[in-house]
Amino acid sequence: MALTDVLELNKTELFTKIRNGLPIVPQTQNLLDCKDDLLYAWDSNESCLLVTNWRVAQLQPESKSAGKQLVSYQTLIPSNTVGLYVDRVVVSNEGSLVALSGPQGVSILEVPRRSGPNGNFMDGKAKITCRTYSLDALLFQNNPQLEVRQVRWHPDSVSDSTLLVLFSNNTIRVYNHTKLRHVWKVGPHTVKTGANTSLSDFGELSVDFDIAPAVKSRNEASNVLSTTTNSLNQSNKTLAAAKAKKERVEWPIVILRENGNIYILLAGIDSEVTRLQGPITISPQTSANYGLESCALLIIPSLPPTVIIAESTGKLHHALLLEAETTEHYLNEVDDGLLIEPSEWTLHVTETVELELGLSSSAANGTSETYNCPMYLKRDLINEMRYFAYHNAGLHIITVNFIAELQRFLDSEAADNQLALASASSAEYILCTKFDSSDRINAVFGIALLQMPAGLVLLLSSGQVISLKLVIDAQLLMTPKDQTLRKVTDAVLEQQGMGPSFVDTIKGLLQRSVSQPILANKLNASSAHERYELLNQSIEVLRSQYLKRHELVRAEFAKRINCIKLQKKQQLDEIKSLEHEREIISERAHKLAERFEEISDNQELLVRRCQKLMQEANTTLPNNVVAEREFTLEVARINKATKSLAAALDTAKKTSNKQRYHIGKSQESGKSSTYELPEKQQRTITDVLTQLSSEIDRQIADIKRMNKIVGT
Template sequence: MPLTDVLELNKTELFTKIRNALPVVPQTQNLLDCKDDLLYAWNSTDSCLLVTNWRVALLQPEPKRAKASYQTLIPSNSVGLLVNRVVVSNEGSLVALSGPQSVTILEVPRRSGPDGNLMDGKPQITCRTYNLDALLFQNNPQLEVRQVRWHPDSVSDSTLLVLLSNNTIRVYNHAKLRHVWKVGPHTAKKGANTSLSDFGETSVDFDIAPAIKTCVSPSDETTKNSTLNSTKTNKEKVEWPIVILRENGNVYMLLAGIDSEITRLQGPITIAPQTSSNYGVESCALLIIPSLPPTVIIAESTGKLHHALLLEAETTEHSFNDADDGLLIEPSEWTLHVTETVELELGLSASAPNDTGNAYSCPIHLKRDLINEMRYFAYHDAGLHIITVNFISELQRFLDSEAEDNQLILSTPSCAEYILCTKFDSSDRINAVIGIALMQMPSGLVLLLGSGQVISLKLVIDAQLLMTSKQHLKMTATDVLDQQGAGPSFVEKIKTMLLRSVSQPILADKLGTTSAHERYELLNQAMEVLRTQYLKRHELVRAEFAKRINCIKLQKQQQLQEIKSLENEREVISERAHKLAERFEEISDNQELLVHRCQKLMQLANAVLPNSAVAEREFALEVARINKATNTMVAALDTAKKTYNKQRYHIANSQETETSKAYQLPERQQRTITEILTQLSTEIDRQITDVKRINKIIGL
């Protein structure tokens, strides 16, 4: 398995067909996109969309992986001459095919079948397509499409926002034009041959920030309901801030809901802190990470990336741009606080390291990582960078902390890793990235280069998230002691020592230099990077490990001695505890004997007291008499019960005999017996009552 193609996509039939239909102009674009387990790729020659289930292909054995099937989605209407952007909707039901002067929406068929393919795996499917504003682009050949994004608030997953070069955002829903939002001036500046592009007033990119709630006063309602709303308070309205970037670096904010006909444009937003060189003079891309507060990334063609926080301004600021005189712009309620600027290395130059006269520049495109919000990707003509914004985690910890004296200090700088390099000579030849797709579960990255090579890599979601609770429990005692002390832990110290400012990227093997001298210079440069950024740091880490091992050995010897002394003390304490336990048992037995003797002495003392009262003696005699009478009554009661039981026995026998012989006593005898039994029963009840009364008197 090659290291640069872990999914072995170069051997698949899909990319073989894509490789034969690469665009003629090798410029950075995105002809790939991935949603769930479906990978989409645009075929420029046949003007069709190819799709494959990459997860099913990954589960197959390696010999069958190259023959993984794919499906061809044929548009029902003709698509524009050139497609440079493939964007799948949030739910995967639609695909936007965007070109310099065309936007087409393609409906994705339903998925069915065991492998989850489209329409049960049919090889070719004709899909319904809609060409958006074809006449507009036909009548305005100078009009260009700058950016295409799906709105996240669309319930039907069908709202598309298209940014045009005339500073308008056109909103489409179900392939129909709903709104046209102005985000800048439409007319040229004063002068016959002067256009807005000469002053950098053209919008180049936009992104949608998290939704906010704004108050709408009753005066903003319609006149029909003005009387009813006059007595009501301000209402809350949900708006989606759309951050717009112009070529000169100015940033504007458009506040609009998904169905808003009237929008509010604010700007330009103040960018702080102020510097001698303006931010974003050659701005080309903008990206928003939905942190709290939102993080705005502004990219320049020179390789600079500005990381800023979008904050609410203390006071509103009016616009100062003369180009917007014919456009209603509200005072800005937002500010951008730039926390850091990251400079990317655009290619590996074979010249001397100190020679910075001929700096290479190219448009940079940004793409969010949906799995890890702290990370995003920057791809361009010279390869791919992965940038990790570390201060987002510090913001999250600050918001989660409940301490009152907690202070926010953004001290951790961002990390930019050069993953793939496609330009490592001084010539004008480029091997641009023409397709990038992010995969999930497992996390991966697929790149399509202008040379036709496919790069597929596996990505780590987040190194901090991979640490489980068991690994936390396995933390050594020395690290715990270091963390409790004033200094950082040993692990953090090693990580700091291994941090490097320059990384050695993967070199695209399909684009090589023809000069042997240039190859030799490139090899020397790579060896220098490995020597200074890798081997030297590893030597320092090895020395640090040696110091740490010696320190731990000394601590171990000291701890062994302390363990021996503690074991001796434990034996002494155990013997003392055993003696104390025996002594305690002996004292407890003696205490019980003394308690019994004290009780007997108290009883004898109370019995022979000479000062007994007359009432007490009379009460004792009365209790004795009642007790004697009670015993007599109990004996009589027992005799009566025995007599009663004997009579019942005889009566039962006589009744059985009478029943068997059908003999009846005379009426006189029966009456006599009944009277006797009644008297006995009355006598028994009286005696029982007397016994209860006596028991109540004596307190039994």
């Protein structure tokens, strides 16, 4: 149980209560939903909604060891009894409302505020009465044949309260809380009256819809243009008001019919008038039409949007929703009152993935019997490249790999970049609930996706709960160093024009066309013969899809090792040869360096000699300029004067030193005797010395000035 129930939800009181009141009809439905850290589950027995904090529930063993009170579930009791059969629980985008949908009606339950240490409702109160209201109850009473096909919350709702409901009469009703805002017609009227034939025989019933990313309203753009043209003579105030008008957008609502036709309804959240286009062209054309038994539709908000069309036969068509180069118009022969505009969109099918619906023993015996059942699709909000397909026979996880190629193409700035959708999608059979040829099924009754950490919770019709952990992205398992090395290797291989890397080759060898899913237990035990056939089939899958591929990988590794050994030996020989050449080059470089130093010294000597010769030749030229001659004579005169001044300066320095010597000697003799000069003589000597010092300072200043003039 630990391998298939990592969160140990089978032991919780919530699913014990749910298990005792599961619906009797074993058809695929979704009684679970998750928003943030709250897991919602519908109790069909008591017609109430059970809620638990799954993150806090994971800490129950620690809380029990610490002596704390275990966190239990809360019961949200509707204020008005929900009398309809609920087969779908859908929480709004912000988690403030919960839509309880069934074939014969829709009810909205208002979620109370969260408070308390664990983020429970109303500080952890066990039972809470919540305001509940039904949508168009009289409509279903007056039209018992009317059924609900799909419900989705509108992503553009500011108050998180706009709900879109698709009915079996080809209409979409838009509700805001309890109020009916709009009724959008998306197809011909299909109600059977008297002996008239129902349009379901022709596949004209709408079975599913999804909302694509918003686009700019073309009608709004034309209205703004016409308003600007007509208001040229108006005042500046009117023009400013027209510019300040908010730009409106339209949300393409992609509608799927049973016969595989795709229609698009362009409408804003408050649009009274809508635009219906279709059926849009699906390319490339094939001998068999796409989606003859269509049952589900899903849109992945890539650029361009990716449309998933599911068939009850197990086929999944992956297509890109593109704008058409030219509009195409189709005549509506079923209902003349339905206005259909020329189609502005096309669908380009990139690939078709075929799923295995159960492990039937008849398939193992080679018979052609196949099991078909309605499929339901659910997006993965964490990884946009992945979505889930659940049905009566279990659960598949499909990864659309070409979305990453689209993103790389859009991010690339190269002018010659070309888009080639070469990566095929991968489908993994995670859970199998049907592995024999009998009519017994163990359908999926609920699926909820957990976030942070990523996980998956499945409720089966047998009452078993499957909880698994999911990897957000396989690239996250690689360290940043490995990712950098992988990018560098791919870039080098691309530059060298080489083939795929060894890692890609190994991945290609290990890629399986059939996976061995988890086998869920059933309410009724199978016979010994069926178990024996299942064992043989599992062994055959392990041999053909696992062991055989591992043998191929081992042979590829051996081949790779031999090739690497040969390359290593060759590289070692090349290294020895390069080492010898490096020694020779080093010796030559040393000799060249010595020769270069010698040549550099000789060159410097020759340059000096040339400069001296040029000076002498320039001074002895007969056609020398008069100014140059005068400048030469002036320089010679200044040089002679400088020499005479230098000689006079030396004489003055000697005289000054001699006088200083005599002064010092006289001072010493004066200290030894008490003889003092008369005041007149002392003043005369002081004047003479002052005059000599001034004369010396003047001569020094003249010498410095002469040096500056001469430039020496």
